[in-house]
Amino acid sequence: MKKAASLILFMLMASPALAQDMLGKYCVLTESxxxxxxxxxxxxACRIVTEVWEATDGSGPRKDYDRKETTCSYEVRGGQVLLTHHGVTEALKADFxxxxxxxxDGWSPGLKPVEPRAEKSVLSSRVYWKEPMDELRVSEPPRR
Structure with a gap:
């Protein structure tokens, strides 16, 4: 009984640490x-920030720039982040x-929507890489 209680206490204490490790910004790598x-x-608390603009010649200001912010909430459950927005909950797998x-080349921490995705998903099906992407990239994933 003491072992079971100790295990439960350890798991409860580990959950905030895992959530703490998940904090930050995760972005889809896009071309333009x-x-x-x-x-x-x-x-x-969380938010999904989507920005869209028209292609421009050179490095001038963005044309027809549109920024959309969606507020959301999340919880970390095991190796997944359950993200809820507009009454829809989406599961993302946290991994390298x-x-x-x-x-x-390389491996980085990130979040990827779990298939099948929610019917009203607002997320890309691609990997959301943890920022800063380049600094977190390693030659091979960590051993488990």
Whole structure:
């Protein structure tokens, strides 16, 4: 009985630490004309920020710039982040992902929507890489 109680206490103490590790900004790597990030904040608050603009010649100001912010909440459950917005809950798997999908080398921490996705999903099906992407990239994923 003492062992079970100790295990439960340890798990409860570990949950905030795991949630603490998840804090931060996660962004889809895009070529141009749009970006999307998920920001996980303390206390289970989050937001999804999507920006879209028209292509421009050169480095001038963005044309027809549109920024949309969706407030959300989240909880960390095991290796998943359950993100809730507009009454819809979406599961994202927290893991180290291979950059080969983006035609780059290395591995980085990120979030990826679990399939099948929610019917009213507002998220991209691609990996949301934890920022700062380049500094967090490693040559191989950590051993478990």
């Amino acid at each position: 004309e749009w970006s999307e990030c998920i920001e996980l904040n303390t206390g289970g 992902y291979d950059w080969k999908e983006e035609l780059l």
